[in-house]
Amino acid sequence: MKMKKVAIAMALAGMAVAGAAQAELSANIGAVSNYVWRGVTQTNDGAAIQGGIDYSHESGFYAGTWASNVNGGEEWDIYAGFSGEVSGFGYDVGVIDYMYPSANSDADFVEIYGSVSFSVLTAGINYTVASDTSDTAGGNETFIKGDTYYYVSASTDLGDGWGVGGTFGYYDFDDDGVAGTNTSYKHLQLDVTKSAGDFGDFTFSVSKADKESGDDKPIVFVSWSKSF
Numbered sequence: 001m002k003m004k005k006v007a008i009a010m011a012l013a014g015m016a017v018a019g020a021a022q023a024e025l026s027a028n029i030g031a032v033s034n035y036v037w038r039g040v041t042q043t044n045d046g047a048a049i050q051g052g053i054d055y056s057h058e059s060g061f062y063a064g065t066w067a068s069n070v071n072g073g074e075e076w077d078i079y080a081g082f083s084g085e086v087s088g089f090g091y092d093v094g095v096i097d098y099m100y101p102s103a104n105s106d107a108d109f110v111e112i113y114g115s116v117s118f119s120v121l122t123a124g125i126n127y128t129v130a131s132d133t134s135d136t137a138g139g140n141e142t143f144i145k146g147d148t149y150y151y152v153s154a155s156t157d158l159g160d161g162w163g164v165g166g167t168f169g170y171y172d173f174d175d176d177g178v179a180g181t182n183t184s185y186k187h188l189q190l191d192v193t194k195s196a197g198d199f200g201d202f203t204f205s206v207s208k209a210d211k212e213s214g215d216d217k218p219i220v221f222v223s224w225s226k227s228f
Contacts, residue, residue, distance in 0.1 A: 022058045027051070030225035035068055038149060038171055039187025039209030041219060044071040052077075060084040062094075073102025081113075090117040092124075106132035111149075123152045128174075146174030161195035171213075185210035200226030 028051055034041055035048035042048070052066030063080035081094020093114040100107040109131035115124030128147040150172070155165030167189045187209035194202050207219040 024056050025053070026056070026227055027053050028225060028227045030223060032221060032223040034219060034221035035070065036189070036205070036207050036219055036221060038169055039185070039189065039207050039219075040213050040215065042068075042070045042075070045219075046071070070100070073100055075100055088118060090122075091115070092117075095129075096126075108132040120154045120156045121152070122154070125150050148172045148174070155191075161197075163193040163195075165191045165193070167191075183212040185212040187213065200224055 030050045032048050032050065034045050035043040035050070048068050048070070050066065050068040052064055054062060054064035056062040060082045061080075062083065063078075065079075066077045068075050076099045077096055078099070079094055079096035081092060083090070083092040085091070091114070093112075095110065095112050097110045098108060109128055111126045111128050113124060113126040115122055117123075126149040128145050131145050131147075148171075149169060151167055151169035153165060153167040155163060157163050168186070169188075170184070170186050172184045187207065189205060189207040192204045196202060201224070203223045203225075205219075205221050205223065207221070209216055
């Protein structure tokens with residue numbers, strides 16, 4: 001994973017020199033009453049403060065970093081990818097490194113991802129290619145990879161700053177029945193958003209996951225975000 005971080009840093013440096021006038025640097029900050037990721041709370045139903053910095057180039061290349069508090073510590077992500085549009089179809093491919101510096105056990109992992117969008121619809125897949133989480137069943141340590149997350153989402157603008165969207169996802173864990181810590185599950189989330197202009201965007205969300213996720217109660221939460 002260190003090599004990946006070095007590669008992203010080199011790519012950023014190269015793009016900054018070659019096309020600084022055609023690039024954009026932005027920042028974002030947000031707050032949520034409950035940090036819910038793929039249908040599961042990451043803060044034990046507590047609030048979180050989140051934010052990040054993004055670099056984008058007119059070629060479609062982008063990279064950035066994002067952080068949030070989570071239960072027991074913090075999450076720090078680094079990512080890079082390429083997005084664009086062909087004949088009305090949007091696409092986005094990239095890699096993301098999820099890091100948990102204060103975690104009691106090794107929890108870092110890396111995913112590659114890709115998505116395709118058309119009109120109000122988006123479908124995508126994330127695949128775990130490396131992980132610090134290991135399975136020691138049978139006396140042999142095996143670093144877990146191969147977990148796959150599939151999702152489809154839709155969103156539309158209702159006018160006057162209002163919007164509505166929904167996401168259906170399926171998290172397929174490759175280690176089902178082996179490590180005994182994760183079980184594949186489905187989840188659904190509905191969102192209603194309202195833009196407040198210079199004051200940012202507000203979202204009201206309801207999320208529900210299968211009992212296999214570890215917690216199948218509906219989660220209702222609100223969030224605020226603003227980009228600069």
